[in-house]
Amino acid sequence: MTDRLLLCTDLDRTLIPNGAAPESPQARAYFRQFVAQPQVTLAYVTGRHLALIDQAILDYQLPHPQFAIADVGSSIYTWQNSQWHRWQTWDEHLATDWPKQGAIAIHHRLANHPALQLQESAKQSHYKLSYYVDLQADSQQLLIEIQALLEKHNFSTHLIWSVDEEKQIGLLDILPSQVNKYQAISFLMAAQKFSLAQTIFAGDSGNDEAVLSSPIPAVLVANAPQELRKKLQSAHDQASLYFAQGNCLGMNGNYSAGILEGIFYYFPEYQQWLNST
Numbered sequence: 191m192t193d194r195l196l197l198c199t200d201l202d203r204t205l206i207p208n209g210a211a212p213e214s215p216q217a218r219a220y221f222r223q224f225v226a227q228p229q230v231t232l233a234y235v236t237g238r239h240l241a242l243i244d245q246a247i248l249d250y251q252l253p254h255p256q257f258a259i260a261d262v263g264s265s266i267y268t269w270q271n272s273q274w275h276r277w278q279t280w281d282e283h284l285a286t287d288w289p290k291q292g293a294i295a296i297h298h299r300l301a302n303h304p305a306l307q308l309q310e311s312a313k314q315s316h317y318k319l320s321y322y323v324d325l326q327a328d329s330q331q332l333l334i335e336i337q338a339l340l341e342k343h344n345f346s347t348h349l350i351w352s353v354d355e356e357k358q359i360g361l362l363d364i365l366p367s368q369v370n371k372y373q374a375i376s377f378l379m380a381a382q383k384f385s386l387a388q389t390i391f392a393g394d395s396g397n398d399e400a401v402l403s404s405p406i407p408a409v410l411v412a413n414a415p416q417e418l419r420k421k422l423q424s425a426h427d428q429a430s431l432y433f434a435q436g437n438c439l440g441m442n443g444n445y446s447a448g449i450l451e452g453i454f455y456y457f458p459e460y461q462q463w464l465n466s467t
Contacts, residue, residue: 194229195457196384198259198375198401199392199449201236201243204411206250207445209355209394211413214441218251220464221446224453225253227463233257233378235371237352237363237397239312240267240274262350262363262397263374264317280377284317287346288366293319296364299343305332306362317369323360325353336362352396355415363397372400390456392449394418405430409452412436412443432456439464 199205205221207213225232232255234243243258258267258274264284266277289295296319300306305327309320323332333349340347346367353360371393379389391401394414402408402422410419412434422431432455434448439461441447454461 194231194384194388195460196231196233196379196382196389197225197392197449197453198233198235198378198389198406200371200394200398201234201238201246202395203355203413203445204392204394204398205234205252205446205449206246209413209445211444212442213445214447216439217441217445217447217450220439220441220450222251222253224450224460224463231256231382231384233259233375235259235263235375235391235393235401237262237361239315240265241312257378259371259374259378261315261318262365263369263371264315264365266374266378277381279381280374281317283377284366284369287368288317289345292316293364296340296345296347299339299345300336303336309361317366319364321362321364323362325358325360327360329360332362336364340364350397350400353415355395361397370400371398372404372406375401375406390453392452402431407456408432409434409448409455411445411448411452413445413448 203209234255238260240260243260246252247254256269266280267274293314305323306321309322313320329351333351337349348365348367348369350363386405389406391406391408392411393402394411402410407430409432432452434443434451436443438451438454443451
C-alpha cells in the first residue's frame with residue numbers, strides 16, 4: 191500500500207453526475223468517505239474556471255480538494271488557509287510560449303471564422319481561448335485548418351477538442367503548446383513529489399485524453415462516450431488505463447462509482463477503508 195495517493199479527477203460527467211446516465215445513490219457518499227482519508231490528496235482537473243469549481247462544490251456537495259487544475263490545465267491553484275492561491279510558477283512556465291497580450295491576440299486572427307463562436311468571457315483566460323462549435327462541422331478538418339492558420343501567424347498552440355454531451359455542442363480550447371491536463375498534472379506531481387505509483391486520474395471526455403493516454407494510471411468512467419471508449423481501447427496500452435464497468439460495491443460504474451472502481455483496481459487494499467464502516 192502506498193503511503194500517500196494523489197487522486198486527480200475531472201469534474202463534469204466524471205465526478206459530477208450531470209450527464210444522461212444514472213448515478214448510483216451511494217456513490218458520492220462513498221467518494222467523500224474515501225477522500226477524507228489522510229493519505230489522500232485530492233485535485234480537481236477540469237475545464238471549469240475557479241468560480242465554477244466553487245459552484246460545483248456547493249451544488250453537488252463535493253469534498254473540497256487541496257488542489258485545482260482549472261481552465262483545461264492552464265491554471266493551477268492550491269487551497270490554503272481557506273483561500274485559493276494561484277501557482278505563479280505554472281504561469282511563468284506558460285508565459286514562455288504565449289503572446290504577451292494573451293489569448294486575445296489569437297482571437298484577433300480567428301474572430302471571423304464562420305465555424306467558431308466565442309464562449310462567454312468568464313470561460314476565457316489569459317492562457318486559454320475557448321469556442322463553441324456546431325457538431326455538424328467536420329471537427330477533424332476544422333482542427334487541421336485552425337492549426338495551420340495559427341502556425342502561419344507564428345502562434346505555438348495546442349488545440350483540445352471535446353463535446354458537451356448534455357448541451358450537444360462542440361468545445362474547442364486553444365492553449366499554449368505545452369499545456370494540457372497531463373502536463374499540468376505532471377507539474378503538480380513533480381512539485382509535490384508524487385510518483386506514478388502514487389497517482390491516479392479519472393476522466394470521461396476528449397479533453398481528458400492526454401492523461402488517459404499517458405503513463406499515469408487512469409480510469410475511464412462507465413458513462414464516457416462510446417466513441418472515446420472505443421478509440422482508447424484500440425489505441426492505448428491497457429496497462430495504465432482501466433475501463434470502469436460497474437459491479438464494484440454494488441454500483442454501476444458511472445461518475446464517482448467509476449472513479450472508486452478504478453482506484454480499487456489499481457489499489458485493491460484501499461477498499462477496506464469503505465468496507466470497515
